[in-house]
Amino acid sequence: MTKLIMSALLCLALTGVKAQQLAAPLQKNIQSPQVEKNGAVTFRFQAPNAQKVLLIMDDAKPRLMTKDTGGVWSYSENFAPDVYRYTFSVDGTVLPDPNNPCIKPLFKRALGQSLAHVPGPASLSWELNDVPHGVLSQHFFKSKLIGDNRDMRVYTPPGYDPKRKEPYPVLYLFHGLTDETSAWVTAGRENIIMDNLIAQGKAKPMIIINTLGYGAPEMFDPATGQRSKEAYQKNEKLFVDALINEVIPMVEGLYNVGKTKKYRAVAGLSMGGGQSLDVGFNHADLFDYMGSFSPAVVLLDPDFNKAFPNLNESVNKQLKLAWIAIGKDDYLAPYDRKFIDWLKSKNINHQYKETEGVHSYQVWRRYLTEFVPLLFK
Template sequence: MIRSIITIMLCLALDGVKAQSVQAPAPKNIHSPQVATDGTVTFRFLAPTAQKVMLIMDDGKPRPMVKDTGGVWNFSANFAPDIYRYTFSVDGNVLPDPNNPDIKPLFKRALGQSLVQVHGPANLSWELKDVPHGVLSQHFFKSKIVGDDRDMRVYTPPGYDPKRKEPYPVFYLFHGLTDETSAWTTAGRENIIMDNLIAEGKAKPMIIINTLGYGAPEMFEPGTGQRTPAAYKKNEELFMAEVFEEAIPMVEKLYNVGKTKEYRAVCGLSMGGGQSLDAGLNHPDVFDYVGSFSPAVILLDPDYTKAFPKLDESLNTKLKLVWIAIGKDDYLTPSVRKYIDWLHTKNIKFEYKETEGVHSYQVWRRYLTEFAPLLFKNK
């Protein structure tokens, strides 16, 4: 009996030793992205069984990654000082960097786009500096027009005084397709840019409003197949109604802002750029300043006389500024050039520029830096 007990105990002990010997190794601590002082960025992704991993950046060109003996895929290159969006394509599945907490969320998607910053000189407007900083706030509300619960992001400038005698000017800044209300702060660095411009005396203290740009959010429900011209038309019509009937009245109730057109500006990027043209050019009684970065005019009615039914040269006396810009290598540039030609036929006065760059926040941050100082010069 004693021998049997000893035998069982020895077997259990040996089994324990065996179990310890085959224990799974501890997970690897992957450092990604790693930014060197010379601007070299190394991206890493652990996927030992993957067949192909690609790095996808703002220019849309897949960059092949190389797997090391530990199953970690790597890509290194030198980048100019800026902030870059990126994801990994792992055997066709697109994912953000799981080792990087800096991310730009996407609307109605669990995953977003990772962000990496290569720091540069202090004169870059999006570099964090030792200056007074404004406040970012988030408001939630029920949209009776769209029928959903949504949010609004608000930037108030440093030293904002809700009781100031002179009301603050307000700048409505729209995001792009697939983005949500935080995009202009996460990827656009809107608040940091404004803090720096105000501290340098280049821009007037102003309040910035980031609204949710969807009047038909059901377009993003999986499997609905709602990305149609009719859906985009509904999206635009209901979004415009939500801006004028809900967002603007809410802002004027909550904040010390001017309630006449000389206190209002509107601008946006991509989808939001088309929306800002719709809002500003079709409502010159509401806004004095209109900006548009890489506008997706293709999402509006292809017949511009229907999209802008009252547009004529009388607009030139009603608006103080119409400012449009796009990157030369942006995929929307051909459609924007056609729209610019159409504006010329209507004798509309506007500023237009094409710069280096693609459809990315690298150009839009620079446009915001240039556009914001043009606003509210007399306020």
């Protein structure tokens, strides 16, 4: 019970987002999600006039909910300890859980994805433990290259010392398409993972930067947004330009971090995984380490020779680590396997693994846990 209460308090602290009052007037006794000690989870949604309500989760398998006489739809299933994204499809309209304050926001969208935490043993890297904790900060700035006001999230490790003689290393960690800068905290639990790894002596104390992954944010404007190949390529180019010319200089001005490549790493998931490949391989003069989790290489140029025009064996002497991983059942796996074959054809050093799982934070939290201890050796 203590873990369940702690989980609920943690969700409130991490998101700061109130549940949307989307359904009919809520019954006072509705609890959703209801998580039991044995991993049984019951999801509930009040919609007395709805004809069909589905529970949608990361595996994309619609789960049909059933309605009781009070108009409350419910679904129960046992889940392994983890954190799960979910929404409800109510007669075709996708909504988060109005009874759950734990939400992962979406970029330029009023609604987000709800999060259900099934607590597990303290050995799981994303479980909150009694260890020293780092600090989460948020900075706002005007991007002159992109032309908008945006934010940047920062994790500083426990005991961060702005006057320490040895500067801190930095991991620039990118989110996925439709996410925004808080995603690696709300759903990825990066700060908890880092606190635990540092306390266990498995990772060096480092700073993590979560910057907004959109060089062309107009792609998401209602009615006028465009998702063409050209739009994605513009998005990618301006994102990389802003990272190199605005974000990195700003970080190095605000924090006690190293200003050479041996102090820098880059990683990301999905769209951010593709961005980390772009930044890591095309700018190996700026970074020593690169990690790519379920990379959306499809958002780069489909001709890899154009996406990485200067990539050759010389990068093997510049990049200390190129680490790539994806779930076997991820819908992006076929594209990533082609990319891996292309890297092999060019004799580019890399580590590649496929694990169980789909396109979800269940794999990405584990990848972060495995990748971070490899950095800054």
